[in-house]
Amino acid sequence: MTTRTPCPCGWPEPYDACCGRFHAGAAAPSAEALMRSRYCAFVKGDVGYLLRTWHPRTRPERLELDPRMRWTGLEVLDSTDGSAFHSTGTVTFRASYRGGSLHERSRFERVAGAWVYVDGEFLDA
Template sequence: MPAPARPRPAAGPAGCPCGLPESYDACCGRFHRGEAPAPTAERLMRSRYSAFVRGEADYLLRTWHPGTRPARLDLDPGMRWTGLEILATEDGTAFHSTGVVEFRASYRGGALHERSRFERVEGAWAYVDGDFPGV
């Protein structure tokens, strides 16, 4: 059973939840709505972060590699994500079939540091898995 829907906050005056200056609708919202695929591994990472912020479990599952995708995803409605910092990227552009994005996602009370792997599946970027540096 999916987690209950929670109100979807609008992007603040600083722009999209992913940290880019565009509005949510012009930035990650278009990916969430299926209007366009994320053009790079980094943009997919940013859109997935925004999906966590906004409780978009369907988008997270849709952009997960079919070989590692869980059957379902239950998001914690009490989790409050507070910011995303991209620490490094390797490959992941239109000229690559794989990519890596290292990031720090802050939440109320802590932070998640992950080195995520991405791969193209039928032309679209997909999240494969990640490692947690220092753990």
């Protein structure tokens, strides 16, 4: 019997049908989908995907993830613009981890037709 464990991003589809397809090369259709797939990349430790989906203007040369970090959930609080009809968008979210949470408003832009993460503003918890 196959289990249908929901994707770590919080959507009900299994990983392969949800964020896994973006990690494998499909383009995220919206800023929110990209943000969710980036959260999932943090959960999975996929540094390559995080760097590929970071705006070239703000992308760091290297990214090191703490292997002890355990992400436990994602809650999208607000999303503005960021659809196929926009060139920019923002997503406000709370990402939980063992011992706390991260509350951020992330900015996204389209580069050559693909959504990329620009930067984020940390908000009070």
